[in-house]
Each structure stands twice: as C-alpha cells, then as structure tokens.
Amino acid sequence: MTLVAVVDHGAGNLVSIAQGLRRAGAEVLVTDRAGDLGGVDGVVLPGVGTTGAAMSRLDAAGLSDPLRAWKGPLLGICVGLQLFFESSEEDGSRGLGLLPGTVRRLEQAPRLPHIGWNDVAMAPDALFAGIPDGSPFYFVHSFAPDPADASVVIGRTEYGRTFTAAVRSGARVGVQFHPERSGDLGLRVLGNFVAICAEAARAA
Numbered sequence: 548m549t550l551v552a553v554v555d556h557g558a559g560n561l562v563s564i565a566q567g568l569r570r571a572g573a574e575v576l577v578t579d580r581a582g583d584l585g586g587v588d589g590v591v592l593p594g595v596g597t598t599g600a601a602m603s604r605l606d607a608a609g610l611s612d613p614l615r616a617w618k619g620p621l622l623g624i625c626v627g628l629q630l631f632f633e634s635s636e637e638d639g640s641r642g643l644g645l646l647p648g649t650v651r652r653l654e655q656a657p658r659l660p661h662i663g664w665n666d667v668a669m670a671p672d673a674l675f676a677g678i679p680d681g682s683p684f685y686f687v688h689s690f691a692p693d694p695a696d697a698s699v700v701i702g703r704t705e706y707g708r709t710f711t712a713a714v715r716s717g718a719r720v721g722v723q724f725h726p727e728r729s730g731d732l733g734l735r736v737l738g739n740f741v742a743i744c745a746e747a748a749r750a751a
Contacts, residue, residue, distance in 0.1 A: 548574045549745040552587040554614070555579040556604040558596040558626065563727035564737070571738035581613040589744030590617055592721075594626025595687070598650060599640030601626050615643055620744045621719045622674075628714065628721030629692055637690050646716055647695035655707035659689040665704040667712045667724070672701045674713070674720050676739050682732050684712075684724035691723055718747065 551573045553565055565575045568591070576583060584590060592614065594601050605611045614621070623631050632642045635650035642650070653661060664683040669675045691710040694700060702713025702722065713722045720740070726733035 548572070549589070549741055549748065550574045550576060550587045551589045551591060551741065551744055552584055553577045553591045553593065554605075554610060554627075556594070556601055556608060556610065558594050558601055558604070560593060560595070560725065560727050564591060564593055564624070567727050567734050567737040568741060570734060571741040573741045573744070579608050579610070581609045584613050584617060587619075588748040589620040589622070589740065590614070591622045591624065591740070592627035592630060593624045594630065596626060597637055597640070598626060598629050598635040598642060598690075599638040601630055602640055602642065605630075605643075611643060615645065619718055620740065620747050622740045623719070623721030624727070625688060625723060625725055628723055629690060631714070631719065631721055632692050632694070635690065645719055646692075646699060646714065649693050650690050651693045652690050653688075653707055653710060656689075657707055660687060661689065661706045662687050665706060665712070665724070667702045667704045669713070670701040672713075672715055672720070673743050674701070674715070674722075674736060674739050676742075678732055678735055683729075684722070684726070684733060685728040686724045687728075688723060
C-alpha cells in the first residue's frame with residue numbers, strides 16, 4: 548500500500564486531508580517528526596494561517612531541511628504551496644525556497660480573505676487527470692504565489708486579478724485551493740496524488 552506522510556506543523560485540515568488520502572487507497576502517517584519522512588512514498592504539506600508561523604513551526608520541528616531535501620512526490624496545499632517559495636509579503640517571512648518567487652497579496656480583490664469556489668484553468672498534468680478544465684475548487688486565502696518562472700504554473704484562476712492556483716516543478720506540485728474541501732473533484736486531486744506516489748515508488 549502507498550504510504551503518504553501528512554506533515555503536522557500545527558496548521559492544517561489534517562483530518563480531512565488524511566481521510567481523503569485514505570479514501571484514495573493510501574496508508575496515511577500524520578507526523579511532526581523529520582525521521583518519519585524517510586520511509587514514505589509521498590509527502591503532503593498542508594497549511595492554514597500565515598507563512599511565517601508555518602515556517603517557525605517547521606524550523607522548530609526540524610522539518611525544514613528534510614523537506615528541502617525530499618526528492619519524492621510532494622503536494623503543497625494552500626499555505627503549504629506558499630511555503631514552496633522564497634518569501635512572502637504577508638509578514639516578510641521566508642519560505643522553504645524550493646521555487647523562486649514571492650507570495651503576494653491579492654491587491655485587486657473585491658474583499659479579503661477570498662473565500663469560495665473558483666473555476667480553475669488547468670494545464671495537462673497528472674494531478675488533474677480525469678478532471679475537466681475549468682472545474683471549480685474551494686479557496687480560502689488572501690495571498691497567492693507569484694512564481695519567477697511562469698513555466699511551473701499549471702493552474703490559474705481569477706479573483707480581482709488572475710493568480711496562480713497550482714504549480715508543478717518535477718515531483719513537487721502544489722495547489723492554492725483546498726482539495727479536502729472541494730467535494731468529489733477535490734478527492735480526485737488527492738487520489739491522483741496517491742497514484743503519482745504509487746507510480747514513483749514502482750519506478751524507484
């Protein structure tokens with residue numbers, strides 16, 4: 548069975564994410580221990596709140612460097628995606644620096660936080676297998692990543708302005724929306740990630 552670690556850094560919908568992964572056939576390990584990442588097939592980095600608080604918890608738990616070193620499938624969700632980048636305007640904090648770019652406030656938004664469903668324009672990607680382009684997903688945020696390399700963007704949507712809703716760089720993939728709150732389509736995203744993890748384990 549595919550083993551997926553869900554990183555517990557004190558901020559995230561851990562129960563809902565774990566349930567969604569289990570429904571997709573994964574064995575799930577919710578952990579705040581860096582040593583647990585060594586034997587898993589994939590890692591999910593969730594998050595709600597601020598990037599600064601999330602980074603402080605990752606640093607305190609000794610998880611930041613292991614996440615930077617992790618070469619297998621990695622899924623970032625909401626703040627977990629924002630942590631992929633170098634810095635955030637939210638609180639002037641740094642991120643993990645997995646991708647070049649900055650997390651920026653949705654300045655043209657009619658109101659913040661942005662809470663609700665948005666249709667996402669998706670590039671072909673294994674994470675979106677079987678999901679129609681333009682499908683709706685659930686967002687709760689006031690900031691979104693601005694990648695320095697536009698080629699990593701695999702999903703976009705609009706709220707006041709067009710913003711990045713999903714990225715892919717090698718085995719690292721992230722979404723600004725919450726798949727665990729996005730009904731059947733969100734569960735399909737989690738299931739696709741489990742399939743990606745299983746395929747990577749077979750190829751290893």
